[in-house]
Amino acid sequence: MKILEWIGLAIQAAIGYNLVFPMFLLLIYGLRKIVTTRQPTTGGGLPDYGIIVTAYEYTAQLPTVVGSLLQLNYGRYHIYVVADKCDISNLHFPEDKVLLLRPEEVLGSNTRSHFYAIRRFIRPHTHLTIIDSDNLTDPQYLNELNVYFNQGYEAVQGVREAKNLDTTYACLDAARDIYYHFYDGKVLFGAGSSATLAGSGMAFSTALYEKVLGHLDVTGAGFDKVLQEGIVSRGYRIAFAEKAIVYDEKTTGSDQLVKQRARWINTWFKYFAYGFKILFKGIARFSLNRVLFGLVLLRPPLFIFLLLSVFFMLLNLLITPVLSLVWLIGLVVFVLGFYISLKSSPTDPKIYQSLVNIPKFMFYQLTALVNARRANKISVATRQEEKTQG
Numbered sequence: 001m002k003i004l005e006w007i008g009l010a011i012q013a014a015i016g017y018n019l020v021f022p023m024f025l026l027l028i029y030g031l032r033k034i035v036t037t038r039q040p041t042t043g044g045g046l047p048d049y050g051i052i053v054t055a056y057e058y059t060a061q062l063p064t065v066v067g068s069l070l071q072l073n074y075g076r077y078h079i080y081v082v083a084d085k086c087d088i089s090n091l092h093f094p095e096d097k098v099l100l101l102r103p104e105e106v107l108g109s110n111t112r113s114h115f116y117a118i119r120r121f122i123r124p125h126t127h128l129t130i131i132d133s134d135n136l137t138d139p140q141y142l143n144e145l146n147v148y149f150n151q152g153y154e155a156v157q158g159v160r161e162a163k164n165l166d167t168t169y170a171c172l173d174a175a176r177d178i179y180y181h182f183y184d185g186k187v188l189f190g191a192g193s194s195a196t197l198a199g200s201g202m203a204f205s206t207a208l209y210e211k212v213l214g215h216l217d218v219t220g221a222g223f224d225k226v227l228q229e230g231i232v233s234r235g236y237r238i239a240f241a242e243k244a245i246v247y248d249e250k251t252t253g254s255d256q257l258v259k260q261r262a263r264w265i266n267t268w269f270k271y272f273a274y275g276f277k278i279l280f281k282g283i284a285r286f287s288l289n290r291v292l293f294g295l296v297l298l299r300p301p302l303f304i305f306l307l308l309s310v311f312f313m314l315l316n317l318l319i320t321p322v323l324s325l326v327w328l329i330g331l332v333v334f335v336l337g338f339y340i341s342l343k344s345s346p347t348d349p350k351i352y353q354s355l356v357n358i359p360k361f362m363f364y365q366l367t368a369l370v371n372a373r374r375a376n377k378i379s380v381a382t383r384q385e386e387k388t389q390g
């Protein structure tokens with residue numbers, strides 16, 4: 001029985017540490033902020049960007065996306081639109097700034113689309129940045145990325161802010177993003193580790209991107225998981241540029257929410273073991289970057305460890321009431337950490353008002369968990385009609 005008790009306690013500890021880990025990161029972040037100074041710039045040449053926009057099946061939003069990119073306050077860039085399995089007959093862009101590409105055969109993969117564009121760069125761009133087919137960019141986006149490239153970093157993640165807060169689901173989706181941008185971006189990077197990658201609004205030296213993914217054929221969702229593992233495992237840090245902003249379309253309908261979260265949950269189960277690899281390598285090499293990043297990758301999706309935490313708290317009321325109090329304290333610490341992330345970020349009042357609907361949001365994520373095993377069969381295309389469901 002003692003062995004079973006120890007196993008039960010170990011499982012609870014493995015779940016419970018996720019409640020307090022964000023505040024632990026925040027503590028390290030605060031201490032490092034006191035003792036470190038801003039890294040000086042290297043004064044290197046102005047980066048030349050290849051901006052890669054990928055679309056699959058649907059092109060309705062591409063003119064708006066490209067129009068936004070053409071407003072960038074920057075001179076050295078060229079836009080590459082990869083329209084995979086798309087009708088491009090009605091797409092017309094200025095040829096001096098945009099190269100419209102339609103692969104002869106269906107690629108069906110983000111990375112295949114990226115390398116399709118890279119192999120057709122009109123000149124050897126020093127850097128590339130990846131933009132989704134529903135993103136809009138702040139005019140200073142590339143200049144803000146340069147702040148970190150000029151400090152010697154070769155990988156930078158920007159911020160994906162909400163461009164729509166028209167439904168409760170969109171607001172809750174935005175709240176989740178704010179939490180992750182704060183802890184997995186600003187705080188994690190500031191604590192000496194790397195920001196996690198978000199799939200778009202991210203940029204790299206072209207050489208690093210090719211080094212990490214050039215020999216792989218990544219299909220299905222989660223190419224950013226493979227990419228960040230390859231970068232951090234090699235000893236690089238991914239910088240977080242909180243002023244390099246792209247505006248991202250947030251989930252607005254429950255059906256879209258379930259499909260999207262099913263893919264994300266499937267991706268976590270597929271790639272979370274990368275966390276062990278990076279963690280053990282970090283311990284062996286005394287690398288704070290790798291240790292903290294590995295711990296973050298091992299963390300389950302928010303709703304999973306929160307529901308498990310509530311379950312263990314209630315279960316311990318019947319078994320060990322003192323442990324229930326520990327779980328309650330852990331949950332309070334997590335809620336405080338979540339509140340700090342919202343207060344430390346420019347958070348729209350609509351987002352605060354939407355928080356009462358978190359239980360409904362979590363219910364749909366449980367539905368997504370049930371559908372996670374068949375998530376790769378769900379189309380990854382961005383459908384405008386899904387965006388407008390209410």
